[in-house]
Amino acid sequence: MPHAHDHDHDHDNDLDHMAARVRALEIILTQKGLVEPAAIDAIVDTYETKVGPRNGAKVVARAWCDPDYSNWLKQDATAAIASLGFTGRQGEHMQAVFNTEDTHNLVVCTLCSCYPWSVLGLPPVWYKAPAYRSRAVIDPRGVLEEFDVDLPAQTKIRVWDSTAELRYLVVPLRPKGTEGLSEEELAALVTRDSMIGTGLALEPYQP
Amino acid sequence: MSLHDLLPQADDDRAFSEPWQAQAFALTLALHQKGVFSWSEWAKSLSEELKKRGVAEDGSDYYECWLSALEKLLVAKSVAAPGDVDALAAAWQRAAHATPHGKPILLENDPQHLDWNRAP
Incomplete structure (x- = not known):
């Protein structure tokens, strides 16, 4: 950890306590033949750069454009999502929950932080925070207000609690006035938060 | 700590704030792929750590909990001695x-x- 010194000798390195523990664990596991450092680096690279909410946005845009795909996504989200090349490594099943004019869907994991990694990447800070995990269930409308999502009073909010086996992807409502847009242009309107349910899809031409 | 206080970070799309967090995350995935534990066993271990008293409301110690959950699971599976x-x-x-x-x-x-x- 960096720290300020006013003396001028060659000072020693400090290895952060947590960094030292992880390094120790990796060495123990490598010696037991359970992990390979190169494979660990590849996993980090994948999650830092290759998976993210753009994957989910492609799924949503396809569902908006293609009614057959949309039906497939409703009935067997795991397979429909895998057909676009996005598969989970934890053997989890996916369920797509579609927003309608009557019902808005909101996803949480009250127990820990189960999240549809293959389509959304890793969860944002707030998704993992107890403040979100506990309040999303007790007061979903209040939580949505904090995200500046204002729903009509008559809109029902349905909260989905993720598990290790089942993860949810919200399919937001397709914004009005987007009939002429291509699938790619539509995908650009699908935000990460809109697929968790803490946001709505962007309006076209909105900055 | 209200949820609202956390939202300014919502635009921060970095998955990990320090390299050791990424390492701990990747070790867990690699061990699961190797069949050392099932994903349900992992989720149970992590959720037990996350519901302990004193866990930060803002989730800032999430990966500390993650690593502790991993170490405990490996001890339970007799992979590493305490x-x-x-x-x-x-x-x-x-x-x-x-x-x-x-x-x-x-x-x-x-x-x-x-x-x-x-x-x-």
Whole structure:
């Protein structure tokens, strides 16, 4: 950890306590033949750069454009999502929950932080925070207000609690006035938060 | 701590705030792929850590909980003996402290160096 010194000798390195523990664990596991450092680096690279909410946005845009795909996504989200090349490594099943004019869907994991990694990447800070995990269930409308999502009073909010086996992807409502847009242009309107349910899809031409 | 206080970070799309968090995350995935534990076992272990008293409301100690959950699960699965990680982590910290700034940190630099490769 960096720290300020006013003396001028060659000072020693400090290895952060947590960094030292992880390094120790990796060495123990490598010696037991359970992990390979190169494979660990590849996993980090994948999650830092290759998976993210753009994957989910492609799924949503396809569902908006293609009614057959949309039906497939409703009935067997795991397979429909895998057909676009996005598969989970934890053997989890996916369920797509579609927003309608009557019902808005909101996803949480009250127990820990189960999240549809293959389509959304890793969860944002707030998704993992107890403040979100506990309040999303007790007061979903209040939580949505904090995200500046204002729903009509008559809109029902349905909260989905993720598990290790089942993860949810919200399919937001397709914004009005987007009939002429291509699938790619539509995908650009699908935000990460809109697929968790803490946001709505962007309006076209909105900055 | 209200949820609202956390939202300014919502635009921060970095998955990890420090490299060790990414390492801990990747180790967990690799061990699961190797069949050391099922994903349900992992989720149970993590959720037990996350519901402990004193866990930060803002989720800032999430990966501390993650690593602790992983270590406990590995002890439960008899993959690592209790204290293994403590001892080796302490050795790394001693080695780091004994290594001049700018030089690579080697375990051999630990003044109390034990040959871990020959450890049973």
